[in-house]
Amino acid sequence: MPLQANQPYKPAFFEVAQIIDGKAVAAEVRRNVRAEVAVWTSEGHAQPYLAVILVGENPASASYVRGKIRASQDAGIAGDTLTFGANITEQELLDVVRDLGQQPNVDGILVQLPLPDHIRADRIIAELNPDKDVDGLHVVNAGRLATGQVGFIPCTPSGVVELLRHSEIETRGRRVVIIGRSNLVGRPLASLLMHKGYDATVTVCHSRTRNLSEVCREADILVAAIGRAHFVSADMIKPGAAVIDVGINRIEDNSRPSGYRLTGDVDYEAVKEIAGWITPVPGGVGPMTIAMLLQNTLLAAKRRTS
Ligand code: NAP
Numbered sequence: 001m002p003l004q005a006n007q008p009y010k011p012a013f014f015e016v017a018q019i020i021d022g023k024a025v026a027a028e029v030r031r032n033v034r035a036e037v038a039v040w041t042s043e044g045h046a047q048p049y050l051a052v053i054l055v056g057e058n059p060a061s062a063s064y065v066r067g068k069i070r071a072s073q074d075a076g077i078a079g080d081t082l083t084f085g086a087n088i089t090e091q092e093l094l095d096v097v098r099d100l101g102q103q104p105n106v107d108g109i110l111v112q113l114p115l116p117d118h119i120r121a122d123r124i125i126a127e128l129n130p131d132k133d134v135d136g137l138h139v140v141n142a143g144r145l146a147t148g149q150v151g152f153i154p155c156t157p158s159g160v161v162e163l164l165r166h167s168e169i170e171t172r173g174r175r176v177v178i179i180g181r182s183n184l185v186g187r188p189l190a191s192l193l194m195h196k197g198y199d200a201t202v203t204v205c206h207s208r209t210r211n212l213s214e215v216c217r218e219a220d221i222l223v224a225a226i227g228r229a230h231f232v233s234a235d236m237i238k239p240g241a242a243v244i245d246v247g248i249n250r251i252e253d254n255s256r257p258s259g260y261r262l263t264g265d266v267d268y269e270a271v272k273e274i275a276g277w278i279t280p281v282p283g284g285v286g287p288m289t290i291a292m293l294l295q296n297t298l299l300a301a302k303r304r305t306s
Contacts, residue, residue, distance in 0.1 A: 017243070017275040018167070025166045026159075026287035030075055033294045037076035040302070048301035050079040050108040050134065050293075051100050055093065055119070056086035061112045068110070068290055075294045090119045094127050101129030107304060108134035108297040113184075131304060134296040142183065145191045152296050157189035159288025160223060160244055161198065167277055169221065169242045172199040177216050179232070179265075180225030181206045185246055189223060212236070224265035232266040240276040246285045 041047055050072050054065045065081055072079035082096065093115075100109050109132045115121050125133075130140035136154035144151030164171060176193050180186035181204050193200040200221070205212055216222055216236040224232045225246035237243060247265030264281030272278045279285055 017272040017278040019272075020163055020167050020242075020244075020277055020279045020284060022159075022163060022279055022284040022287045025163055026291040028166075029162065029288070029291035030071065030294060033077075033291070033298055034075045036298055040298070041076065045301070045305060046105065047076060047078045048107045048297050049105055050077055050110065050297045051106050052079065052081045053084070053093075053096065053109070053111045054081050055084045055088060055112070056116050058114070061114070065112050068293060071290045071294060072297065075298075077294060077297050086116045088119075090123060093119055093124055097124055097127045101127070101132060106132060107301040108132055108293075110135050110293070132300055134293060134300055136188065136296070137183065142188065145188055148195055152300070153192060153292075154184060154188045155289045155292040155296065156185050156225075156246060156285060157192050158292045158295075159285055160189055160246065161192055162292065163244065163279065163285065163288055164221065164242065167242070169277060171221065174200050174220040175203070175218055176200040176221045176223065177203045177205060177219035178223045178225065179205045179209075179212070179216070180223075180227075180246070182225065185225040186223075189225070226265045228265055229263050230265070230267040232271065234267065234270040234274050237271055237274045239274050241274075242277040243271055243275040243279070244285065245279050245281050248281060248286060 037048060052065050052068055054061060069079045069081055084093065097109065097111065100106050109128055111124055113121055115124065125137045126139065128138050130138045133141050133152050136152035141151040145153055171193060178186050178190055186204055190202045190204045192198065193202050203215060205215055209215060213236045217238050219238060219241055221242045221244065222237065223244045223246060227247055227249065229249040229251050243266055245264035245266040249263050250260045251263050252259065253261040262282050268278065268280060
């Protein structure tokens with residue numbers, strides 16, 4: 001039923017926000033992928049194969065890549081990490097990416113970002129075979145998404161949409177405000193939510209947006225993809241809105257052996273008192289990104305075979 005003017009989005013019986021459990025939703029997506037891979041291979045097809053390129057010594061990147069390979073193997077997808085020292089040249093990396101694009105056994109290729117400063121990430125991504133670009137970052141896939149054609153959708157935006165769908169949060173006709181306009185999150189998410197079927201009315205904000213709090217308070221669904229801890233405060237939230245926190249920020253925490261903990265872009269404790277739904281960090285959007293990567297890799301294998 002359409003919302004009436006001044007009608008709170010939040011159903012009256014919620015006292016605090018419903019927590020959207022990204023881990024549980026991601027586990028379900030991964031189980032489904034595993035079951036589909038099992039059927040696929042039982043039909044005589046080769047295991048889908050994902051190649052992940054890791055350059056340099058960034059510990060966070062290495063840990064993300066380990067997680068992606070583990071999750072792939074768990075889903076029955078064959079995966080390898082191709083590791084290169086930070087001194088690899090741009091040309092050498094271009095050759096690697098081009099070669100993987102031509103190898104018949106490789107279904108998906110992922111280049112873990114960021115790359116060292118001397119390598120232009122946009123040049124490397126431009127060299128990917130768009131039909132194996134399971135991260136959806138190649139300009140061909142970005143163009144397909146922007147024009148509503150079939151391609152690969154970047155994993156984090158499709159994870160956000162899957163969380164909304166799973167939580168039965170209606171997007172049709174709803175006002176969505178996204179803070180952040182990156183090619184990785186904000187822009188593709190805006191395109192996706194405008195597609196027929198999702199039918200949201202989307203506003204994208206960035207560092208030059210005026211009256212940001214006011215714009216955010218109009219959102220039925222607010223997505224934060226900024227990269228600044230606790231940036232979104234309770235006074236930016238319309239009561240009952242769904243708040244999706246994409247941010248992953250390290251903040252100092254001397255009580256932890258690592259000396260830090262992860263937190264999102266949203267002031268979770270304060271916002272959950274006002275929002276209708278909220279994603280935690282960790283355990284919200286993050287696990288979905290990996291789950292959607294597996295889904296894209298299976299899709300790549302199926303599309304290349306058909
Ligand atoms: P990004 O490329 O740095 O983009 C950040 C965006 O935030 C930019 O559009 C920037 O505006 C905007 N912004 C910065 N300060 C602002 C302000 N004061 N007011 C309004 N907008 C502001 O970052 P990203 O790659 O999109 O990532 C965003 C966050 O999501 C990071 O914490 C990242 O770690 C996290 N992330 C998480 C996942 C996941 O799996 N959960 C995946 C990807 C990214 P301008 O364009 O004007 O500079």
